[in-house]
Amino acid sequence: MTQVTLTPLSLASFAVILLIAQTAVVSILIKNEKLMTTVCFCLSAIASFAATAAGVWTVSLGTARSAIMELGLPGLPFHLRLDPLSGYFLVLIGLLSFFVSIYSIGYVKGFLGRRPVARLCVFYNLFLAGMFMVVLADDALFFLISWETMAAASYFLVMFEDEQVENRRAAFLYIVVAHVGAVAILLAFGVMAGLAAGFDDFSGFTFDAMRQAEFPAEWATVAFLLAFFGFGAKAGIVPLHVWLPEAHPVAPSNISALMSGVMLKTAIYGLLRVAFDLIKNIPWWWGALVIVIGIISALIGILYAMMEKDIKRLLAYSSVENIGIIMIGIGMTMVFKAFGQEILAALSLIAALYHAMNHALFKGLLFMGAGAVLHATHERNMEEMGGLIHKMPWTAVFFLVGCISISALPPFNGFVSEWLTFQAFLLSPSLPSPMMKLLMPLGAALLALTAALAAACFVKAFGVTFLGQWRGHNRPQVHEVCWSMRIGMGMAALSCLLLGILPTVFINCMDVVAEHLTGGKLTTSANALGWIWLTPIAPERASYSGLVVFLGTIAIYAIVYIILHVNPGKIHRGPIWDCGFEKLTNRMQYNATSFSMPLRRIFGFIFNLKEEVRLVPQQAHSAFPKKLIYSLRIRDRFWNWIYKPIASTSFWISRKVGRLQQGRINTYLIYSFITIIFLLLFVR
Amino acid sequence: MVAGFIIELLQITLVIGLAPIFAGWVKMLKCWSQGRSSPSILQPYRNLLKLFSKDIILAENASWIFRFMPYLVFGTGAMVSAIIPILSTDLPLSLTADVIVLVALFATARFFTALAGMDIGTAFGGMGSSREMMIASIAEPAMLMAIFTVSLSCGSTSLARIVETIYSPASVIKPSLVFAFIAFVLITLAETGRVPVDNPATHLELTMVHEAMILEYSGRHLALIEWAGMMKLFLYISLGVALFAPMGIAVYATPAGISLAFIYLLLKLGFSGIVIVLIETGFAKMRLFRLTEFLGAAFLMATLGMLSFFMLE
Incomplete structure (x- = not known):
């Protein structure tokens, strides 16, 4: 018997096995649902924590480790590999899953007695396992199996409340888009595997073989475009974003947190893996394409989010925006890398990766907050809410942290990544291509517009939901949510703050990922003035210290507060001023639509x-x-522009093909007869 | 280092202390230009003092956000005044934040102001917040683009470095900087709530923006907000001066240099006060939905500035 040593890879595999093994736990405890949810989500939290630890370990080691598992088809074993890139995404997925698992302990209890939750527990764990496996996979077969596990599990999670037509439709749309994307990914891998080892040989299916192969430029482009389409469908870039605002709102909120927070990031991971690790030789125009798509997604996403009154749809559209921002970072990395500017490529890649982490945390937090509100009010429509800050003070604080972070305001984390992205834009005049010189200023302008619109959107989201007075027609009994939900949200909120005020520490850890993919490094420059100051490239170019901003604002607040409270005037509470109108009602407040x-x-x-x-x-x-x-x-305009025509065309074709189906046996015999004649004549 | 922190403190005190006088100066000029007799230049101070000594009337359902906002807005103002090189470029805290952070700090203050406007749940508050965020969502990117243009031509986003580069004898007027300057002036009017975007003197429901958000405030809370508003005007002018006309600023913190910088500062402030008043008396307040043209022009100018940098320079 071989000795099992503890390595990051074995730790990560332990996490996956623990998650899959929970299917058994669920079936044993199915009689006692309350105990089952507690045990199940505690174990998921442990597994996620183990995966996070494995990821941190890998990134700190900075080297790749691989293993082969004799599972699957004969002669096609599963290859596993943990390198800094997959380690980083393991941390990203593990961290949010850890918070969400703790949150779920309380959240899922809300379903007890209303509907059976065993299905939720099983697919939740399979979903997590699928995401971890995607990151661990080192061959196309295992990658696609994990990818489909993830997609199928999340489909059943979206379908959780399947008695409503709306939910079934959303889940169907989701699975269709997911599969169209999966086919594109399969084809992309097929192209690469075929070129790596020839079309008669199976050995090309490992990522190692693809890594070593040199692809001809035109086939590399085909593979990249297919992969970009496939992963883009999962990530929700415009115009493939339509499933997000349908599927996220109808899923239970802990699932929306995971889907929006981390499942979209597996697509980012896949794109990075294919472009930077497997193909490697990237022409600059791929980058330009990714930037353009990123800008469009960011702008369209936030504008549609701004118009929403359903809080979860708003958050879903805002995910489209954030994926756009990440894509802009990735696109710039490609451009810089194509022109051989490795340090700038590292800067933009770190901006993109940092934003991916930030988005996972704050979007997870916001969806958990929305779930808490939904749990308490049974309402998704913001127009029917208001004044929740008095009834749910903790949730309000956590949700506010999420709103500030996502609006890219200092000293929280969203600002750091947006700032890094802007710095990358400002360093782009060194690019030699005139096309890029035209694109970069426009990109910077539209990104700035997106950031400002995001602030407006989240003033609305927080203001209408938590501030003012109750706007709704009926007044439910609203109460603060239970401790486990508060802990889950609280930890996510704390991470948002920490990533905002200590960016240098995290960027030093991430540097190894950037070095792995782009060959450039930031550490030496980022560390020139100590860990307080974030100074990418050089201190005289730009610097930022979230910590000083945070402490400074608190200090000034404290000083002013103390000075004013030496001899304070009294505070009288009074009714709001109604301009002498006297018939002011709660329905006269500004709501989401009027805002x-x-x-x-x-x-x-x-x-x-x-x-x-x-x-x-x-x-x-x-x-x-x-x-x-x-x-x-x-x-959404894209329904009429793209999806309606495709849907009606495919219906038209199916109707035409359907005519063959007569339902009479003699017609079918004629078909067979014609086929046989045809084969005899032409195939020899 | 110690000298640096003394300058730092001096600058914060200067902004906090001088901002009401500057506001008084603008008011005085405005009255003169309209043929009225003006209140004393110290009138803003008297108003603040009056507000500080008054009790507060707080709406029944005001949450902590409502009470937190005045301190935060004042705090960000003080924070920013430690970062912009007003007297000297030799500031130890200038590393804390570059121009992008500065814009974001103002955005944070605005974010909370808008939330406080919605906190009570009156129609006015929500209306003010909604309008303010609409204006900000176009003005802020325009501001960033103007700033980007300047930082591109100086090769840095650090304010101290920008000032030193523009101040150096080698610097020449570039077309991109001209575009950026025009955009900056337009945005300053929008961001500080002056005519033609907003009128700080009005409480007419159809037109007010900033005043609508803070309608429910009273006592020391209102005093802090008003003071922060004056500081914001002062800071935007100082930022403009630092970005486009930093002549006379002390590169090394010597007493003589600082005093000279102070005198230059007073002259520049006096002059920009005149410009503001000329604009304010020359234009009428714009209808809310005409503002998009005004702000869109600023955004376009700033983007053109950046484009011309990429293409020509």
Whole structure:
């Protein structure tokens, strides 16, 4: 019997095995659902923690380790590998899964007694296992098996509340887009494997073989475009984003947190793996393409998010925006790498990776917060909420942290990655290509616009949900959520703050990933002034210290507060001022639709808007209307532009093909007869 | 290092102390230009003092965000005044933040102001927040683009470095800087809530933006917000001076250099006050939805500036 030594790879495999083994735990404890959820999600938390530890370990070692598992088809064993890139994504997935698993202990209890939760527990664990395996896989076969495990498990999770038509439709859309993407990925791997070892040989399916192969430029482009399409469908780049705002809202909130926070990142991982590790020789125009798609996704995503009144749809659209920002970083890395500027490539790659981590944390946090609100109010429509900060003070604070982080405001984490991305833009004049010189300023301008719109969007999200007074028609009993949900959110919020005020520490750890993929390094320059100052490239170019901003603001706050409270004036509480109107109601507050009205007027041409105002006249006096009915419908333009035509074309083709199906045996016999004649004549 | 921190403190005190006087100066000029007799230049101080000594009336459902906002806004103002090179470029804290961080700090203050506007749940507050975020969502990128243009031509986003580069005898007027300057002036008017974007003197529901958000404030909270507003105007002018006309600033922190820089600063502030008043009296307040043209022009200018840098320089 061989001795099992503890390596990062064995630790990560332990996590995966623990997750899969939980299927057994669920079936044993199925009689006692309460105990089952607690045990199940505690074990998931342990597994996620182990995976995080394995990831941290790999990144700190900075070397790759691989193993071969004699599973699967004969002659096609599973290859596993942990290098800094997969280690980093293991940390990213593990960390959020850890928080979400703790959160789920309390969250899933909300379903007890209403519906069986065993399915949720099983697929939750399979989903996590699938994501970890995607990152660990080192051959195309195992990668695709893991990828499909992840997709199938998440499909059943989206379908969890399947009695509603809406949920079934969303899940169906999700699985269709996921599979179209998976086919593209399969083809991309097929092209690469075929070129690596010839089309008659199976040995090309390992990533190692692809890594060593030299691809001809045109085939490399085909493989890259297929991979970009496939991974883009999973990541939700525009125009493949339509499944996000449908599938995220209907899934249970812990699942939306994972899907939006980390599942989208597996696509980012896949793209990085294929482009930088397997293909390696990247022409600059791939980068330009990725940047353009990234910019479009960022802008369209945030504008649609701004128009939403459903809190979870808003968050889903905002994921499209953030994926766009990550894509911009990746695109710039490609461009810089193509022109041989390795340090700048490392800078933009770190910006992209940092944003991927940040987005996982704050989007996970925001979805958990939305879940807490949903749990307490049974409402997803923000127009029916308000004033929750009084009833749910903890959730409000955590949600606020998420909103500040996602709006890229200092001293929280979102700002650091956005700042790094801007720095990369400002270093681009050194690029020799005139096309890029035109693209870069426009990119910077639109990214700045996106950041500002994100702030407006999240003022709305927080303001309408948590501030003001209750806007809804009925008043449910709202209460703060249980401790495990608060701990899960609290830890995510704390990580957002830590990543914001101590960026240098994290970037020093991440440097090995960048070095692995781009050959450039930031450490020497980032560390020139000690760990407080973040100084990419050189201290005289740019510097930022989140810690000093944070402590400075707190210090000034404290000083002013103390000075003003030496001899403070009294505080009288009074009713709000109603301008003498006296009939002020809660329905007269600004809500989500009215808040976004100015921006709707400016950017209205982007949406498919249908706005209708109707006056209902009074019986007695037709001049004085009784009430006013306002209706607004906003649709994604991409439905009509792309999806509707594709759907109707495929229906048309199926109808035509369907004519063959007569249902009469003699017709089918004629078909067989014709086929046989055909084969006899032409195939010899 | 010690000298650096003394300058730092001096600068913070200067901004906090001088901001109301500058506001008074602008008010005075405005009254003169409209043929009215003006209040004393110290009137803003008297107003602040009055507000500080008053009790607070707080709406019943105000949350901690409502009470936290005035301190945060004031705090960010003080923080920013430690970072912009106003008297000297030899600032130990200037490493804390470059221009991008500076814009983001103002954005943080605005984020909380907008939240506080929505906290009470009156229609006015929400209206102000909604409008403010709409203006900001176009003004802020324009601001960033103007700043990017300047930092590109100086090869740095650090303010101290930008000032030194522009100040050096080798620097010449470039087309990109001209575009950036025009954009910066337009955005300063928008960001500090002056005519033609917003009118700080009005409380008319159809037009007010910033005032609508802070309508429910009173006492020391209101005083802090008003003071922070004056500081913001002062800081934007100082930022403009630092980016486009840093003549006379002390590169090394010597007493003589600092005093000279102070005198230059007073002259420049006095002059920019006149420019602001000329713009304010020359234009009428714009309708809210005409603002997109105004801000869009600023955004376009700034983007053109950056494009011309990439293409020509």
